[in-house]
Structure formats: C-alpha cells, structure tokens
Amino acid sequence: MTDDERLPQPATADIDLVTVLHALGDPVRMRLLLSYADGAEHSCAPRDLGLEHLHKSTVSHHMRVLREAGVTTTRVAGRNRFVRLRRTDLDTRFPGLLDALLTSAPAPVPAAAR
Amino acid sequence: MTDDERLPQPATADIDLVTVLHALGDPVRMRLLLSYADGAEHSCAPRDLGLEHLHKSTVSHHMRVLREAGVTTTRVAGRNRFVRLRRTDLDTRFPGLLDALLTSAPAPVPAAAR
DNA sequence: GGGATTGGTGGATGATTGTCAAACCATCCC
DNA sequence: GGGATGGTTTGACAATCATCCACCAATCCC
Numbered sequence: 001m002t003d004d005e006r007l008p009q010p011a012t013a014d015i016d017l018v019t020v021l022h023a024l025g026d027p028v029r030m031r032l033l034l035s036y037a038d039g040a041e042h043s044c045a046p047r048d049l050g051l052e053h054l055h056k057s058t059v060s061h062h063m064r065v066l067r068e069a070g071v072t073t074t075r076v077a078g079r080n081r082f083v084r085l086r087r088t089d090l091d092t093r094f095p096g097l098l099d100a101l102l103t104s105a106p107a108p109v110p111a112a113a114r
Numbered sequence: 115m116t117d118d119e120r121l122p123q124p125a126t127a128d129i130d131l132v133t134v135l136h137a138l139g140d141p142v143r144m145r146l147l148l149s150y151a152d153g154a155e156h157s158c159a160p161r162d163l164g165l166e167h168l169h170k171s172t173v174s175h176h177m178r179v180l181r182e183a184g185v186t187t188t189r190v191a192g193r194n195r196f197v198r199l200r201r202t203d204l205d206t207r208f209p210g211l212l213d214a215l216l217t218s219a220p221a222p223v224p225a226a227a228r
Numbered sequence: 229g230g231g232a233t234t235g236g237t238g239g240a241t242g243a244t245t246g247t248c249a250a251a252c253c254a255t256c257c258c
Numbered sequence: 259g260g261g262a263t264g265g266t267t268t269g270a271c272a273a274t275c276a277t278c279c280a281c282c283a284a285t286c287c288c
Binding site: 229230231232233234235236237238239240241242243244245246247248249250251252253254255256257258 | 268270285286
C-alpha cells in the first residue's frame with residue numbers, strides 16, 4: 001500500500017484560526033466534523049455521513065474547504081479517499097479548541113468521540 | 115442611569131454553536147472579539163478598535179452580527195452604545211470555547227486579556 | 229432652539245458561497 | 259477491453275455577505 005498520497009493541505013503552523021472558524025461555521029461541515037470526531041478514517045460517501053440529501057459534488061466541495069482550512073487530511077488510496085481529522089495538529093495550534101467544540105456539539109456525538 | 119436598554123439578543127439557551135463560529139469566522143469580527151476580551155464595555159467607535167479603515171456602518175453591521183449570534187450584548191445609554199462580551203453566557207453554553215479561542219488569538223491580545 | 233456628536237438604516241454593488249448537474253478521470257474488476 | 263465505482267472539476271445560478279454611501283434619529287450641550 002505504497003500508493004498512499006496526501007492531498008494538498010496547509011502545514012500545521014499555517015493553520016489560521018479565522019479560516020478554521022469560517023470553515024466550521026456551516027451546518028454541513030459541522031456535521032462532517034462530528035462524523036470525523038472518532039479519529040478514524042472515513043470515506044467520502046454522503047450516505048455514510050447522514051448527508052444523503054446532498055449531491056456528491058457538494059460534499060466534495062465541503063471536504064475540500066475543511067482540508068484547505070487544515071481541519072482534515074485526505075489520503076488517496078486507489079479510487080478511494082480517506083479523510084481523517086487533524087486532531088494532533090489542531091490541538092497543537094489551538095489547545096483546547098477541538099475539545100470545546102466537540103463537547104458543545106450541536107448533534108449527537110457518534111459513539112466514542114473521546 | 116435608569117435609561118439603560120438592551121438591544122435584542124438571543125437567550126443563552128438559544129445561542130447556536132454554528133452561528134457563533136460563523137460570526138467569528140471573519141477577520142474583522144475576530145478583532146472585535148479580541149478587543150472585547152478584557153470583559154469591559156466598549157463604545158462603537160472604529161478608532162477605538164483599530165478599524166479606522168472601515169466605514170461606520172460596516173462596523174455597525176459587524177457588531178450586529180456578533181450581537182445576534184449571542185457573542186456580545188449591547189447596552190444603550192443616551193447616544194452611546196456599550197458593547198460587552200457575553201462571557202458567562204458563552205462559558206455556560208460552550209465550556210472552554212472562549213478560553214481556547216482567546217488563547218489561540220491570532221493578533222496581539224491587548225493587555226490584561228485574562 | 230440649534231448645532232454637534234454618536235450611531236443606525238436602507239439601498240446599491242461586487243464578491244463569496246452553497247448547491248446542483250453534467251462531464252470527466254482514475255481505478256478496480258469481470 | 260469495457261463496465262462499474264468513487265470522487266473531482268467546471269459551469270451555472272441563487273443566496274448571502276462585506277462594504278460603502280447618503281440619509282436619518284436620538285441625545286447632549288451651548
């Protein structure tokens with residue numbers, strides 16, 4: 001499995017707080033964040049994320065916003081993309097922010113978030 | 115000083131996380147938040163906030179967004195308006211969020227922020 | 229009362245954004 | 259090779275938004 005490849009994303013030091021907040025200031029992307037809160041890798045399929053009502057390309061757009069803001073990282077393996085939360089990087093850059101966000105989560109946190 | 119009057123704002127329980135993040139996902143409003151982080155009341159004058167480059171009405175607009183999101187409260191006294199951070203309400207609703215935001219502040223925190 | 233001060237309202241405008249649809253691309257598999 | 263699968267890109271469109279401008283409203287002070 002050496003065909004791993006990461007989609008472009010900002011370096012940890014370049015993650016900007018306002019940009020992150022702007023990225024998370026959208027209900028769809030907040031739901032994505034909650035889905036990713038378990039720390040596991042997730043595919044991009046809308047049906048796995050409670051986003052059946054949205055078009056593929058819309059979900060793709062939102063995931064790009066999250067990735068470019070530095071919230072998530074995307075690994076390419078074959079025709080699948082695996083998205084994961086950049087928890088360590090975010091905790092380094094903004095200590096306590098992610099915990100506070102997930103604690104105050106507006107929707108039910110799926111399973112073992114922490 | 116009984117002519118105090120509060121501009122309309124959401125009740126504490128109605129403050130929505132996504133709405134707050136959306137409000138703070140703007141560089142101007144983030145700067146306002148940092149100005150208000152001292153807990154004191156502030157006037158609306160752009161020159162007191164490092165926003166000389168913005169029109170009065172633009173600043174007024176941003177302050178309305180913050181107030182309607184539940185981030186700030188505005189007291190009207192005569193021809194002056196005094197804006198203050200709703201720190202207690204925000205801490206109640208989203209424990210740790212404000213602390214995390216102010217700790218990771220992107221701009222120099224003005225004096226005794228904590 | 230009359231002028232100055234403080235700040236908001238409403239309209240206009242250009243930019244950004246969320247969404248969908250259709251086309252496209254790479255990969256896996258039969 | 260040729261479908262089928264998983265996802266991105268591009269274009270279009272409506273909605274939202276940030277900004278400015280001109281005008282307005284209330285208050286303070288002489």
